Amino acid sequence: MVETILVFPAGLPDAQRFRAQAQARGARVIGASSLGFDAAAADYEAWETLPYVHEDGFAQALGEAVRRCGVQAVFSPHEVVSGVLADVLETVAPGVRLIAPNPALATERDYEALTARAEDCESRWFALSDGQPPLTTIERAGLLRLLDTIPGMSDLDKAAALIGAMRHAPEGDVVEIGSWWGRSAALLVMLARRWDIGSVLCVDPWANSHLDQGVAVLDQASARISAEAAFRIFQINLAPxxxxxxxxxxxxxxxxxxxxxxxxxxxxxxxxxxxxxxRISLLHIDGNHAYENVAADAEAWVPRVKPGGWIVFDDYVWAFGDGPRRVGDAWLERLGDKVALAFVIGTALFVKLTP
Known part of the structure; x- marks a missing residue:
């Protein structure tokens, strides 16, 4: 059965996001507003005009709209409106549920959870005594909130390690091989600016012809996505x-x-x-993971890393093959006593060179 949801007021940004998500799930979404004209009406399958919540007749008009449209649930992103709905909905429309009541409280809880993640993200285990002043919890929370807006695979452990590595990186360029939508690039540029390390260079062909990694299930997925769209998304994410x-x-x-x-x-x-x-301060290798490609990436770029710099082999632990691990292991052996520190966190191998 298709659920019918009433969104009120329907023109707010959070209302529009909810509408898009609900419609993607197959729900029928009806918008409502107290404005005489609301441009958001064009985005909804049906539209209702309701009195302002503080006006006489609001509760009656709401109940009539719910019954007329066959509404099973109501959503409001507005704290005041949501509070009124919580007070009157059961009376005027018994059995109709209020989705996500108290939106302001939900926002506060989201930020409390974000702060807890930021505290977990502090790299207390980083056994290096020098480096830049550490980020505050507020700064880390802000970075994580930013990352949450950008799709990608970088997880909390990798983010924590990159923060620690950049804090202990020499001045120089930050080079990323394989940027796609720009999730890790966003973190790198914010850290590079915060500690005045240098400029970030993102290297990526953004071309479907370069996505074949020799693993059938991955290559089938790659055939369904657009590298051109990824390039546009990368620019949108990084432009600000x-x-x-x-x-x-x-x-x-x-x-x-x-x-x-x-x-x-x-x-x-x-x-x-x-x-x-x-000359490179930190090199993040996260391009095509086929062994031949990772080996070529490393051969072309690792020799440009400065003494004291970092090399990050992403997906050193990879469910679909061993290309990054074989290349990372070979470079650890090849660099020998030039390696000051090496560790694996999450799925990435971090290598710091001696100064």
């Missing part, structure tokens, strides 16, 4: 954050490496002009 400290090279990693040099300047329409030192 870059601040002149982030840009991209849309090219395979090995081609981009040929352009990377001291004094490099990259200009794009979205991010403007960004200058690079040409």
């Amino acid at each position: 954050l870059a601040g002149g400290r982030l840009n991209y090279l849309r090219a395979p990693s090995t081609e981009a490496a040929q352009a990377y040099r001291p004094g490099l300047t990259v200009r794009t329409d979205t991010f403007g002009t960004t200058a690079y030192e040409g």
Whole structure:
């Protein structure tokens, strides 16, 4: 049975988000407003005009609308309206449920949970004594809230480790191989700006022809997604954050490496002009995970990492193969006594070079 939901007031941003999610689940969503004209009406399958909640006749009009439209549930993102609905709904429309009452309280609880996550994200285990002043809990919470708005695979453990690594990174460029929607790039640029480390360079071809990783189930999934859409999403996510400290090279990693040099300047329409030192403070390798591709990425970029810098092999622990692990292990052996510290957290291998 299709559920019918009344959203009131229906033009608020949270109301529109709820509408889109409910419609995606197959619900019939009816909008309502007290305005004489509300442009949001065009987004709903049906529309009701109700008195303001403080006006006489609101409760009666609400009950009539619920019965007329066959409403089973009501949602309001407005704290005042939600409170009135909680008071009158059972009387005027018995059995109709109020979705997510007390939205302000729910927001407060969300931020309490976010603060708890930020406290868990503090890298107390990072056994390095030097480095930049640590982020406050409020700063970490703000970063995590930002990451929550960007889709991607980076989890809390990896975020904590990247925060710790960037705090103990030398000045230089931050290079990411494989940025896709920009989740980890957002974290890196915010940290690079916070500690004035350097500029972030995102390297990704954003092309479906480069998504084949030699694993049938992954390649089938890749065939259903659009690299061009991912490139647009990346720009949308990073445009407000870059601040002149982030840009991209849309090219395979090995081609981009040929352009990377001291004094490099990259200009794009979205991010403007960004200058690079040409030596890497932190290298995040998260491109195509087929062994040959990871090996080529590392060969092209690891030698550019400065003494004291970091190399992060993402998905060192990978459910679909061992390409990143084989390459990471080979570079640990190859670097030998140049490795000051190496550890695996979550699914990533972090390697810090000696100063």
